[in-house]
Amino acid sequence: MPYKILEKKTLADNVVSLWVEAPQIAKKREAGQFIILRPNDKSERIPLTIAGVKKEVGAIRLIAQVVGDTTRELAALNEGDFIRDLAGPLGHPTPIKNYGTVACIGGGIGVAPMLPIAAAMKEAGNHVVTIVGARTKELLILEDELREASSEFIITTDDGSYGEKGFVTDVLKKRIANSAKIDFAAAIGPVPMMKAVAAVTKEAGIPTVASLNTIMIDGTGMCGGCRVTIGGEVKYTCVDGPEFDAHKVDFDELQNRLGTYREQENKEEHNCKLEGKV
């Protein structure tokens, strides 16, 4: 049963936003959940977060950064084309409730999965402080939508080309140092960023979840390929996650395992922006 692409937009170099017809998923999904798709019948199965929904038209939004074959195949599809397979919603939803003040920290393509979480947190009555990072101005995506979904919105760029110069953790540290109250934090982005955020919030005693972007195949708990170590225990990201207590995640192991197929995948020329820093 193929899934029709209703709308396609390019958000930045190598980042596309797709609205895809999938009414039942649109009805069921909650913030923090993802899908697994295959653009065509030769493709790999890859996970992508559900970045938004339009229940009225039965559509879900996917935002993908082109980093390899499958994301390239996906980005090559146009409005009116079909995605061959799409399964979801997968994973546990984000624990949305009124915590008080919530920091949503996104880096790189991680700002796309952050969007629905920020929106849901705000709707639940939180004061939402969104801090997003990009390497440079051109790579920043979803600025208007994130601003809309947040109570406060702070941008950082590595090169200072836009917003504050530096990393998201610099902003976070500054706020904490100025004794701004943060009751809960969520971090999504490259592994080094999530690791750095976790270190900062752990010291400050702020409960934090990180959404882990492991390699996956089935997404149903059948293969164990997405296993991660959380507080010394093995968990499956697809059925136990994707969000876990950031203070317990073994980020170094995650980073290693993400490199499993780098050599094989890089045989054909690749553009591995995800792997870079924020």
Added chain:
Amino acid sequence: MKNDLTAKERMAIPRHDMPEQSPEIRKNNFEEVPLGYSEETAIKEAQRCLQCKKPKCVQGCPVNVYIPEFINKVAEGDFDAAQEILLDTNSLPAICGRVCPQETQCEELCILANKGEAVAVGRLERFVADTARLKAETSASQKTEITKPDPSARKIAIVGSGPSGLSCAADLLQAGYNVTLFEALHEAGGVLVYGIPEFRLPKSIVKSEIDALLAKGADMITNAVIGRLYTIDDLLGEEGFSAVFIGTGAGTPKFLNIPGENLIGVYSSNEFLTRVNLMKAYKSDARTPVIRGNHVAVFGAGNTAMDSARTALRIGADNVYIMYRRSRTEMPARIEEIHHAEQEGVKLDLLVNPLEFKGDDKGWLTSVICQRMELGEPDDSGRRRPIPIKGSEFETQIDVAVIAVGTSSNPLIRQTTPDLPMNKWGYIEADDDGITGKKGVFAGGDIVTGAATVIEAMGAGKQAAAAIIEYVREKN
């Protein structure tokens, strides 16, 4: 052709082997290993059956295939009639003929098994089903027309399209119900497509047996993860199904829980086999990668372990070891599979227990440390318990490890159906008829029994179909 030999004449015929690809050639390809009987051999083999009045073989088969009846038709050369008889009880004969552990089921109880050699029931079953399929494929006129059950008939939902779900669906269709199968993956078939490799069970055969079922009017919805897309209660409520059958298998892999198990290069057998089978990593045009190790160790000794080892060889490993805690007599795999693996060059490293995986500074697996074991007194299962030998630790260089030590129950439905009673291992509690503790919900196959066999799962699906029919009738 008449099947009228005397018992003596029948018993004088020796059991027929099936021709196979030679080990040297087949270990480099993914084509099927056994090549099947010719018509002539099949008829000869069929003539060996004594046509017992009280056939013991039938009791050994979990779905009670009418064995002497179908074999009689083979001996008479009436293969169409033989296929009809098979299909009465078994909706997937080409699959069962290949993967059933016949030596512990139908053939074990064959009256000739103790006198000499059992009638090759499985090989005959395979022959009949293959002959029927080839005939259907070549006669272009015989385009299978899709027949739909009466749309006003009750709707039954089947969760999971493995052998249990498929056979449950077949019987419900036969009884005239509307059947919808929900499958989490993009392809139907369960372990038949993601686990059992091509060289043992060609996927085209699975597909054609499933297509035959769909032609009878079943709806198959792939990419439908039940528990998430719809809960069991959604199916029984809003979606209007009168009953639900759960046949989701025992699909969550177990690991060894030893240090180093998350190093790169350590796979569960499910992941390794899924990459190669379902995602076709062995084909040059498929996108899914897999690490093709040079030195591969497979832990475990069941069918899954044999399949993993033989797959590793075929995608290019120089050395493949099966490492197992007990001895050869305790290996749970089918004898034929162990034999095939050894012929192809898989090395059995028996009475060996892994302690730790070692890796390099980039997190890649480099070796495994094991210790030798000896067999002590029998344990609860009646098998002799392996006991470590002190000071026997040794290291083997490997770059891929495949863990094939069994599976446990998948959490998805458990998490989202709190009122469905489970046992302490997370398997669904169901009686022999597949009736669970939740009204309108039936279950069978590996999700009830834990990992078992294809034909046992099919048997459970059939039992449940009968119970569902009764339940739905009473509801009227």
